[in-house]
Amino acid sequence: MALRDQRVTMAHGGGGRAMRDLIDEVFTSTFQPPGSEDQARLMDQALREPGARLAFTTDSFVVTPLEFPGGDIGKIAVCGTVNDLAVGGARPLWLSAAFIIEEGCEVALLRRIVASMAAEAEAAGVRIVTGDTKVVERGKGDGVFITTSGIGVIPAGVDLGAAKIAAGDLVIVNGVLGDHGAAILAARGDLALSTDLQSDCAALGHLMQAALAAAPGITAARDCTRGGLASALNEMAGEAGLSVEIDETLLPLRDEVKGVCEILGLDPLYLANEGRLVLFCPEAQAEACLAALRARPEGAGAVIIGRAKPGEPGRVTMRTPFGGSRIVDMLVGEQLPRIC
Template structure:
């Protein structure tokens, strides 16, 4: 059912310091931009929530938080609001949790356009609806011009891990198969092009998407699934290194099996970047026992978020914590942890 349209209360077209002052202007901003869209349950300073999943014996509560400062705040394939929802949903999902509720806090720069905020909030609600989660509480603060970059968003998420589910990197064993759900590096390349600093023209769009439905499909098809990790900042290389170290195994991937767009390869070649370290916002890597690898791959490819899924490598007996890649020329290359960041402000 569509929500009734309320008369506009905000005056002008930009946020002023009065909108953070605690009075009527602040209430008008919160109600017209945020609560009219998110429709949180109640008007108290906390959300009061219940769910049947919380009462199941053996279930665990999962809780995560993240902040988003992406520049620019809007880009092909998404915006800072969509990333905030997807990032928090995915942080819960890769740990095996079923996401239920999110909070959203906004740091808004004086002079930020109301229309930008409206687009961001609408994007957040659309992604929350798609992921099956509710944005139930939040906060706003307004800071002086120059103290932020239009808007920063912090989201926290709560979910429930069903009894008996245990997804964590320490579970990975030698011989387990590594899979990714889609192409690599699209988000990092998109943000680089969207900034306009290097006159790049490309049709690449961010892979920003929620992955909880994909995780549920994989776990149903491959109940022995060991672990999953979203390949965000630091890209696939950093995710694999973290997992290898936590499990005390080696990981070997094949360059020929890595799903990469020609456009991303081209951007990386021109700028001297390594696509393995480019950020993703809707791509994960997971490990399953070899006997369940095909079932997991088929389950991923049957979902919208996993149509380009691929097997990329496997866990080995060692050396412990080392990630290597078989190159197209038949050699081996060490894939180390990223030092610093290839691109700042990508999420």
């Protein structure tokens, strides 16, 4: 191997032989992009289908620590971008990956992150086809930052959007909420929390396609990342011009997550997720949708948690176990920094 350095140096970002060795041995050998030009040249049969549309998204990922129970920054970078495409009804196909690496980053850590990305991309059915690498001086980064962009194809007849949500649509989530946020908080180690929680980080492209095949009337979906379920519902209710009511007794939450939130004064509805989506489905198709979600491991815990209703546009409320109701507002400020 030409790359013998154990840590990344500024020379690895200088455009010379050291940079070429890093790219070849860490990135190109793992991702195996199609060709070595400055752009990826792409074609898929799905693009030839009449009425098909391209979906395109981009996102940047920062997380501390870079590796945590259930994932790492590389896995999040793939899953996050795949999920942004999937909840729009697209079949994810291609990703780009740009790395900003801090001087002094361990090459072994970088290899693990890249291997994690490659494995997750393969499982999700996407290819990482192009990218970029930059190195910044020590103290001017945080180990590794990753930006991924994704391209997918929305087939003819699929047209999801929050504006299409109708009064009476049921609100469905695909599993327990808040695991990622709580796992990251515990993994930081500065709050003396000890739990067995694992991040829910998962790519949801296959899950969303299965749901749409079983319930083509699904009107909208979002992944519940920063700001959690509460922020996703507020955004969707506002765009739909409807109100949404959820039931606290139906929310799927682990006791460990509830415990962490009680200790720290956090609300689990605002905890970030990296493998959870919320979708709106007509009541007549809800059982078919649930069956399709539950048939896959990433949707095994799918449940109905509420309903869209006529009412004040954009208002989200939650029925409590005591028969009352409270407003679930958008997250104000931040609960946990550097989480995805």
